[in-house]
Amino acid sequence: MAHLLVVESWVGSMSRLLPRAIREGGHEFTFLTRDLHHYLRSAPEGTAHPLLAARNVLTAETNGIDLLLPVVERLHEALGFDGVVTSCDYYLPTVARIAARLGLPGPAPEAVENACRKDTTRRVLGDAGVPGPRYAVCPDRAAAEEAARELGFPLVVKPVDLCAGMFVRRVDDERELTEACRAIADFPLNARGQVRAPVFLLEELLDGPEVSVETVSFAGTTHVVGVTDKSLGGAPAFVETGHMFPADLAPADAEAAQDTAVQAIKALGLDSVVAHTEIRLTAAGPRVVEVNPRPAGNRITELVRHVTGVDLAAACVDVALDRTPDLRPRPTGLRSAAVGFLVPDTEGTLESIEGAGHVRTERAVLEVQLAEPGRAVRVAGSNNEYLGHVMAGDAEGLGARARVESLLSGLRPRVTTR
DSSP states (O other), X not given: OOEEEEEOOOSSTHHHHHHHHHHHTTOEEEEEESOHXXXXXHSOTTOOOGGGGSSEEXXXXXXXXXXXXXHHHHHHHHHOOSEEEOSOGGGHHHHHHHHHHHTOSOOOHHHHHHHHSHHHHHHHHHHHTOOOOXXXXXXXXXXXXXXXXXXXXXXXXXXXXXXXXXTOEEXXXXXXXXXXXXXXXXXXXXXXXXXXXXXXXXXXXXXXXXXXXXXXXXXXXXXXXXXXXXXXXXXXXXXXXXXXXXXXOOHHHXXXXXXXXXXXXXXXXXXXXXXXXXXXXXXXXXXXXXXXXXXXXXXXXXXXXXXXXXXXXXXXXXXXXXXXOOOOOOOOSOSEEEEEEOOOOSOEEEEEEETHHHHHTSTTEEEXXXXXXXXXXXXXXXXXXXXXXXXXXXXXXXXXXXXHHHHHHTOEEEEEOO
């Protein structure tokens, strides 16, 4: 039985998948957090969050790496850890630093830090010749305005260190650029209270569909598990409205996306990681959007398991323990699986979601999760404002996305406007 240290976590699906994978692997874990109430608040009333079923639940200031490392060293002496993991992007560099300090398996800290900073990823991939958009890193709005004139509109403006599409915006002129930069600047701390980098990333707007490549890198080799497609909405934001695995692509396009993802992971020097690499299939060829050195979120990890039987959360645990992950596909009875998100387009208070009862009983439905009445509703500007999701599968072919879209069309949120 191995003993893992779990440092913080998202409170969504991966916060349940990771503890389950640890438990099903016959292991145990200690959970370390700076704010226990963050996880208590996220559990449904009357239930305990799976992370709090750890062998030990400990608190420490996880936002300061220099103060945290001596604490973790003392914990390691007392408890003996065999690996260290997190599911939260904001703590991936922390976990890599801890693994290196304790002599535990894990990716190189510099590689993780470069992957977690969108501006540094651009520089590293550009130096290695991995295709991406034309871009500029700007320390302030004046520099952004100058760079925009050189790059030309339309552009995409991004923070370099946030997740879930937060504050990522298409801009078509200087006024929109100013507004996008102001919104980013007015958000100085991330959701975990960490100070953000005060820079803006400007990128050319890429054409073509967006996909993600799910991979596991271990012992110097990157294994491609598959390619997932993505639908986007919420313009000028880039809100993920749904995914299907596997992506409905021509074989040549799927191969090009996979090859580009593997090149990006190699250029960053990532190993001992499960990764989720987002790519645009443009008219000029694949272009890397970003590389995430952790299992895919937004239910993609579940889609992969429904179709292939491959458990990316378990693979994440295995590579953290320096164990060869089981990536053999096995029959599941499904040829494709898809998820669609209920994206609000108005503000107010949720009264009900009509049609939910019918959707739950439909054939091929794998999962339905919907917000409860009374929830505050905001117009979606990122992947954080969903009112729920529907997941469905197709045993015959690539029809899962169409089924999900049909099911979502039967859901009607009733919102009382303010």
